[in-house]
Amino acid sequence: MPLSWNEIRDRAIAFTREWEGASNEHADAKTFMYEFFGVFGVPVRKVALFEKAVKKLDGADGYIDLFWPGKLVIEFKSRGKNLEKALGQARDYALGLKDKEAPKYILVCDFNQFKLYALEEGTEETFLLSELPKKVQLFGFIAGYEKHKFADQDPVNIEAAELMGVLHDELKVIGYDGHDLEVLLVRLLFCLFADDTGIFMPRGVLKQFIHERTSEDGSDLAARLTELFETLNTPEPRRFKNLDDQLKAFPYVNGKLFEERIRTAHFSSRMRKQLIDACDFDWSQISPAVFGALFQSIMDDKARRNLGAHYTSEKNIMKLIKPLFLDELRAELESIKRSPQRLKAFHEKLRSLTFFDPACGCGNFLVISYRELRLLELDVLR
8 A cells, every 4th residue: 555645745854854965976876766765665676677778779778777667767967967968868768668668757856856757648847856745746656646647538438438339329229218228328337347446346247247147149138137236236134145146246336326227128149249348348447537428428429439528628627626625625634634633623524525516517527526535535544
């Protein structure tokens, strides 16, 4: 489990005090990097190599100061040296690496100044050693925190929409449409996502259930799905004692998603195969923040290739909610992190907040807001 951000900031403060005034690349760089990784609770020797030999594009030999395969390249210079030149060196080194080793980040540093480049996002952050405690979240990838990112028209989202859209169209052709069709597809979307993200355990139980417990011609698929939905809607203590073992593996899902009775659909062998194909897709790549848009695009075949038009991107949502309430809450948490009593009151405050989106379409504003509040809550509880 990653260290809490509070702990990381405390370590960063101690680190900046310890290294204030250091300047010599050859004498201090390696120790500096050992202790820098220690700020994030990561033993550098377990993830990275020093002085990694690499062939540059021009055929010349080079040596990467610190190399974390597939993640990070660090190029160090003595204090006051040209960091743009160091960046050029680091990029040359990165281009000489195999594709699977190519870094996502480049960091150049002269003990006092840091320049961090996120290559996939094309962003750059420059700051001083004294500012490190305020900038630690830029290095969440070192600590083990994954950065959330969503593309307005992510090909993965489009592929997912196509998979479910085909099934939607087949059901509509046979006359299964309207509210019942929408509820069925929402339930299937949830189950597919749950099967790949650890909500259903072990992973793959949904595909196994459909593959092993339904006929190849699809004639009993609808009935078996109805059994599954009823099971998901029933708390474990209230389930029949002789319930099928494969159904027992599915957890109770509250929230009334599976409560409503809907018409029973009829599936063919082709439609059964389409659902199994959807099971084979890795739904863990899909963020819950795009589920509303994904569902909208499934219901409209003309919209599937314009998936990004159906929802406000996370980037734009964050532009709104940060100044609206998130920055203030984060600042408040930072100011009270050493007071257990005030942290308890802050936790209660978080739990009491209510948000209303009057123009709610897909619900992405509310999903992102909830996620950010939940991250704050986890920071309080650590």
